[in-house]
Amino acid sequence: AQSVTQLGSHVSVSEGALVLLRCNYSSSVPPYLFWYVQYPNQGLQLLLKYTTGATLVKGINGFEAEFKKSETSFHLTKPSAHMSDAAEYFCAVTYSGGGADGLTFGKGTHLIIQP
């Protein structure tokens, strides 16, 4: 079984400040990890993903995340927040081998950008 935990249902940062959204996972097999973003009135879209290889992965809109196996974490960061980053962010996990299982999502973190 696999699961993800997102710390903080709401995170508020000032425009231009560092964004840090936390995600910890639990998986009995090597995980594939994802961050999805949901803008208001839009469908979820993939921000970035980690499968194998380089543990620091870069995504769209300047976001990046680092897979840390020792900490079972996959935190999402962005050096400088922009007003357009305000959205709901979901961490998700699946695994290889099974190949067809749906993603298991966290509860989400609502990112608020203060002007």
Place this chain on the structure above:
Amino acid sequence: DTGVSQDPRHKITKRGQNVTFRCDPISEHNRLYWYRQTLGQGPEFLTYFQNEAQLEKSRLLSDRFSAERPKGSFSTLEIQRTEQGDSAMYLCASSSEYPRELGKLFFGSGTQLSVL
């Protein structure tokens, strides 16, 4: 490519009625997923198709729920004898079968169901 489309966007029904939702995936995708999302929660996996075959069903999917993908293209999700607890956003997603695309889902905007 017009993305994943879902119909209707909103559905209001009375308890006990049956409802059906439709999902049209991205045409070249052979995998199709249904998820349910309630306020303050992440999407919860319901079921998954590869082509026309339903390969996985969550324990969340009670006997009142049925999904089909008759020709491996569009899919329908039917809820019989709706209950107030069925009120949620129902999301459809599609993906490619290629291993490098694992987990890369393209989501529709969802169908918001309200059961009165």
